[in-house]
Amino acid sequence: MAELSKNKRGLTIKIVYYGPALSGKTTNLIHLHESLERGDCGDLMSFETRGDRTLFFDLLPLKIRGADGMGVKIKLFTVPGQVAHDATRKAVLSRSDGVVFVADSQATQMINNYESFENLEKNVARVGMDIETLPLVIQFNKRDLKNAVGREEIMARWQPSGLPVLFSSALYGRGVRRTFETILEETHKRLDRQYGLTERYGLNRHEFVARPFCSSGSKDASNAGAFGSEVA
Numbered sequence: 180m181a182e183l184s185k186n187k188r189g190l191t192i193k194i195v196y197y198g199p200a201l202s203g204k205t206t207n208l209i210h211l212h213e214s215l216e217r218g219d220c221g222d223l224m225s226f227e228t229r230g231d232r233t234l235f236f237d238l239l240p241l242k243i244r245g246a247d248g249m250g251v252k253i254k255l256f257t258v259p260g261q262v263a264h265d266a267t268r269k270a271v272l273s274r275s276d277g278v279v280f281v282a283d284s285q286a287t288q289m290i291n292n293y294e295s296f297e298n299l300e301k302n303v304a305r306v307g308m309d310i311e312t313l314p315l316v317i318q319f320n321k322r323d324l325k326n327a328v329g330r331e332e333i334m335a336r337w338q339p340s341g342l343p344v345l346f347s348s349a350l351y352g353r354g355v356r357r358t359f360e361t362i363l364e365e366t367h368k369r370l371d372r373q374y375g376l377t378e379r380y381g382l383n384r385h386e387f388v389a390r391p392f393c394s395s396g397s398k399d400a401s402n403a404g405a406f407g408s409e410v411a
Contacts, residue, residue, distance in 0.1 A: 181276050181370055189250040195272055198281035199295040200260025203320040206349040208237045215391055243390040245382030273306040277314035277366035284319045284327035314365035316343045318358045323348040363388045
């Protein structure tokens, strides 16, 4: 869970990218790292193995500051996709403040998506959190592939959950920023109720979401070309 510093002027939050193996979790972080303010963004650390691109986690520490001087450090992690590393998944997921579930849009991966999401639900409970109150966003990645399941079919299956569902191609940076902005919005809602970020520290939703990005930095590629209508 989010940790408030002793002087109550600093807050550390944790967001985890979860999903099946090779769904694009690490690729999301790579493109985020490229679009964030360099002065406020730490190094992207990746631990890779032959069997799974990320055995432990990627860590991307990011600092933002509200109008009233409230400092916020956001730590982004990914979990390993392979079932063999489930213990690591739980360790990384523990005490998280928000989760992005990265699903693979390929028709051949639908079962893997459901199994991975069920694993997420179980692990959320195992580490003492509540899936009903946890800020959670669904991202269907790899929309650029020819065998991607249609958007209408995906929405018919996932929209009843009430969770935000977004579409992306992280390989090209499309939809990556929008997904991150959405989980920041969902996380801010919860933390604002808990800590009064807006009223006490002047850190409203807009500041919380917009400050990590360069005012003149690269835009999310989801806004360009014909792909834009897919991720809108």
